[in-house]
Amino acid sequence: MTTRDRILNLFRSHEGAFVSGQEISTQLGISRAAVWKQVKGLQQLGFTIEAKHAQGYRLLGNPAYLMAADIERGLKTRIIGRQVVSLEETDSTNIQIKALAEQGALEGAVLVADRQSAGRGRLGRRWESPSGVNLYCSILLKPHIPVQQAPQLTFLSAAAVAETMTRVCQLSACVKWPNDILVNGAKIAGLLNEMNAETEQIHFVILGIGINLNMTAEQLPTPLNYPATSVFLETGQQVDRALFLRTLLEILDHYYTEFLAEGFLPIRRRWERLCAVMNSRVTVDQESTRLSGTVVGLDVDGALRLQCEDGRVERILAGDVRLLSEQ
Ligand code: BT5
DSSP: OOHHHHHHHHHHHTTTSOBOHHHHHHHHTOOHHHHHHHHHHHHHTTOEEEEETTTEEEEEEOOSSOOHHHHHTTOOOSSTTSSEEEEEEESOHHHHHHHHHHTTOOTTOEEEEEEESSOBOGGGOBOOOOTTTSEEEEEEEOOOSOGGGTTHHHHHHHHHHHHHHHHHHOOOEEEETTTEEEETTEEEEEEEEEEEEOSSOEEEEEEEEEEOSSOOGGGSOSSOSSOBOOHHHHHSOOOOHHHHHHHHHHHHHHHHHHHHHHOSHHHHHHHHHHBTTBTSEEEEEOSSOEEEEEEEEEOTTSOEEEEETTSOEEEEOSOEEEEGGGO
């Protein structure tokens, strides 16, 4: 924990009451001048801290964006969230966590940003990432599994996001192959998982997760290749971003621990239960072809199993899936 986080914890344990400079200095083992410097730094980050002669300092308000300490407070996980980094702005959380991974960050490191200037979707697409409203985060994992099984983690994160939606927002979310989470037929979250591996060995996997929480209709991107929504647009309620993220990290931690112990099967079952198009007739647009058939499940490598009109089961490795009724 950094000195800054320790001061914040101290302020918070005083619940808005003054803490003397002397007490902070003694508890943290730093000089009074260093305390003052830290307070200045926190004020520059957007914390409202009152300084009063002979009484000390008190915390009156937090910045609008998520701080690592807000996420870590009360977080009950074993692996995910061992290290939490929060940035006010970045290009893409996936790019930045990759840099952390290359510097040796631990498995379970989490990087969150309030805003992304170059948020990424699949195939070079853009992920709209305005400040103050949504969640943009990346999680570093180092599973000892064969390279071909890495795509299974996409389904793990999709199931975890859908479960968090239900638990925190009472919204019934479903998953759309391969990387979308939908509410009432519109995309509320997207996943971009990336892997760094050599032929047979995974160095690390990055789970990139973007979730529309408090985004307004004016902030939705245009044009869209699929309808989009946010929790706020669905419920009219603002979501506490720290609470949502903490719950998501705890569910991810549970699913990931289960995945390491029991393999893909429990995840696959969860995902299939949440799959909006399971047993439905769909079309799948691939680069130059369109297939149609009934979705019958997921394969161990994450391929979508599609039963075509002639009875044969095709394995879909890439493509855009749409319900026949949506066309
Ligand atoms: C995705 O791509 O759905 C993956 C999105 C992953 C974003 C997270 S945020 C944290 C981490 N860091 C990153 O840089 N990325 C990850 P795809 O299926 O290709 O969908 C992209 C398409 O969705 C775009 O072409 C738009 O049409 C639409 N879109 C863009 N922003 C959106 C938003 N905020 N909500 C809903 N749809 C959006």
